[in-house]
Amino acid sequence: MASTLFTDCWCSSSSSSATANRFVPFHKFEDGLLRSRHIRFATTTNPCRLRIDASASAAAAASGSPSAAVAAETTAKIIDGKSIAKQIKDEIAAEISRMKDAIGVVPGLAVVLVGDRKDSATYVRNKKKSCELVGINSYEVHLPEDSTEQEVLKYISGFNDDPAVHGILVQLPLPAHMNEQNILNAVHIEKDVDGFHPVNIGRLAMRGREPLFVPCTPKGCIELLHRYGVDIKGKRAVVIGRSNIVGMPAALLLQREDATVSVVHSRTKNPEDIAREADIMISAVGQPNMVRGNWIKPGAVVIDVGINPVEDTNSPRGYRLVGDVCYEEACKIASAVTPVPGGVGPMTIAMLLSNTLASAKRMHNFK
Known part of the structure; x- marks a missing residue:
């Protein structure tokens, strides 16, 4: 399979999608931070069709893995960042009240x-x-x-x-x-x-x-895994993107949790092959629907940090927001996945x- 090329700058569309692209000013990211003056705005009639790779499905069936055989029929658990963030805010409010008293x-x-x-x-x-x-x-x-x-x-x-x-x-x-x-x-x-601060990153x-302190978005990703009872120790983790704000500190945090960590970036050859090894995947590159279902290991946990506008003539705004991960496909393969919006963003x-x-x-x- 040919490699999908992407950048680490949070501002280009997936070359694997059949899209026509134009630039519009758009500055919102799922983590609430700003990094680019323009985001590529993807125009597509169907940006995320369910198209599980036939060869990957055949390989899964040949392996005899029960989890792989039923992956296409299963539905992933939705990791509700908005609900978890509210719980955390309630805990913080109670602790602030105790401190004040x-x-x-x-x-x-x-x-x-x-x-x-x-x-x-x-x-x-x-x-x-x-x-x-x-x-x-x-x-x-x-x-x-x-x-x-x-x-x-x-x-x-x-x-x-x-x-x-x-x-x-x-x-x-x-x-x-x-x-x-x-x-x-x-x-x-x-x-x-x-x-x-570089000293905080150095200590991390x-x-x-x-x-x-740990950067807020990567910290939120790990907190979601903890609160949903995802065991990180000893697992294979893949972080897609290596920005100083999310990708790099996320990889360091996973390593601190005793995961075996790989980082996929713009110079990685065959990124989908590495991604398919992940028990835990964190994607933070800012490309709509780049991570397809055939990038995901059956039963993996997927944390989608990206938030990208794609043209949608049915929306009053003229666009809708999607993540880096093709959500509809991920839900058929992963055991748990964060939605966009409503996943990582509230946690930041x-x-x-x-x-x-x-x-x-x-x-x-x-x-």
Whole structure:
């Protein structure tokens, strides 16, 4: 089978789909983060037909595996990220109430927003609303698009020194004239609730070292596996995509859980062959329906991080959202799968709130 080519930049469509493509401004991802000014918008009459590869089916039947033989008739368990995120938020709210009653401290999250992007402003509003729901104090600085890097760094420095602020989040993307790494690295590691500081990532990569924070989307993926009782230890795991934000830290987290981990990326030959080895798959490349049913091992657990707009003339918006994984096909092969939307996305904000609570507890030595 010919390899399917893809990129790690979250912005191109699958070359394996019979699609006609055009670019439109679209900035929403399932993990709530922004990384690209344009996303390829796939136009297709039927972007995800059920077309299980005949050779893969024949091989499964020849193997005599009962699970493989019935895979096409089974329906995967749906991993409901929205429901799990609500449970976590309720737990966080109860813990914040206990902390406030015991020591009079309320966790605080500061958000720095630069520019007038409507999508970024929407994300900040959603995070602020989530903070209010669980009892976290939120602080916001909204700077104009033409602000200097030094002005942004000044506000970050102020939040670093503010004892009422336990977490700092810089909303991405920043304007093109700013050095993103300089600004992200200016956040004190003790308040890096996004988990992007290089020291936190370095600790995540090292055995015997613990990061203060884990990036929210990969952390949410692992939390979903835990809460659905998926055993990770000793399993074969495949992560599709190697971005610093999701793919790379997800692979490190799975390795910490004693999985045997492979990473599929834009230079991987025959990625579908590697993907079919996975007991657990996490896909985070941002290409609609790239992962087909014949990429999936019967009975595998599939976590789909991607969220992509595909043209849909039946939708009032003119498009609908799909993941990296062909959901209809995955449901016939996998034992469990996350939907898009409603899977990983709600978990990202829940993990941000969890990291902020953990930061406040650590700073005030509250158990």
